[in-house]
Amino acid sequence: MSKKIIIAIDGFSSTGKSTIAKLLAKKYNYIYVDTGAMYRAVSLFAKQNNFVGKEFLHKDKLINNLDNITLSFQFNKELGFAEMFLNGQNVEKEIRTLEVSQLVSKVAAISEIRKKLVAEQQKMGENSGIVMDGRDIGTVVFPEAELKLFMTASADKRATRRYKELIDRGEKVKFEEILFNVEERDRIDSTREDSPLMKAVDAIEFDNSDMGIDEQFERICALVDRKILE
Template sequence: MSKKIIIAIDGFSSTGKSTIAKLLAKKYNYIYVDTGAMYRAVTLFAKQNNFVGKSFLDKENLVSSLNEISLTFQFNEKLGFAEMFLNGLNVEKEIRTLEISQLVSKVSAISAVRKKLVAEQQLMGEDSGIVMDGRDIGTVVFPGAELKLFMTASADKRATRRYKELIDRGDKVDFKDILFNVEERDRIDSTREDSPLLKANDAIEFDNSDMGITEQFERICALVDAKLSV
């Protein structure tokens, strides 16, 4: 049996973590887990039940309802990656809206939410052979991961990428709103009390402000191959 490792990818929003993670999972035949999708799905649940909005957060009722949330990933052969299902329903499109992006940092800062999802994420990686991206994978979920990457880029470049993604999808959005959301999520994610966004001491930093996907992928594959050959 060939050696398998855990690849942990952390970093700021809209740095292409998921894109790189999907490519790696496909190349090495690993399981890919988008932890951001899990937090977005919980946020969608909270929004649907009126537990969160732009000006409020009903933390108590959300926490007491966590046992009503079932999250699963189901592989879509046409797309080539797993989609997020919330209580049996495909919510992949609903969780990618700007509205959910504006609310997710509030929900993901709740300790009980993080505890529930981290436990689920750790179970997924018990047999290694997994690529997982998020905010605290290398520091909290898999501190012993064989390869840790930390993705970063300027806020302007990240907002531009996110803006193009939403416009291409048909959403009507304003660039200023996207940039504000990127900067606000950075602030909240980096300053929250529970599992703040931090670069693990042994993580390799990738500033891809001026780096294309192909260059990033080739560099990271070299790092993976080096770990697999040890």
């Protein structure tokens, strides 16, 4: 039996981290954890309870209600991946909206929230055999991960991908609004005090501005295979 490793995938929004992570999990029969979905679910909870909006954030109220938030992933056989559940309700569709995207970086910057979710994420990876993507996986959650990847691409390319996703989903959005959201999330994620988005020293950087999913996947699988054999 080949050894199991931890694969940590960090990077900017809309760089295809989740897509690559899902493909790797399927190929190697690993557990896939979308940490971004966890922060999005907390952001949805905050929005539903009027703790956060585009122009406000009631940080203390949200922190005081953290014990009322239960997150879980439940595998959907038809889709082939796990969906996000918030307090027992499937919120996979709700957390992917632009409205939640505009709130998540503010919510994710709160230290108490990061502490709660990082602890849950570390517990999930106790037995290795896991692919996890997010903003601080290789630097904070699993600094000992055998393979660390850092995904990046130009803001314009990422906004174009995100715009197409939302249009295909039936949302009425403007490209300029998406581009602003991408750049603003980059700014907040990279400058927050607690666990800012940064490339781990030993991470391999992938700029996929002009790289397709198939090419990325082939290159990354070669890296995984090499690590498994070490």
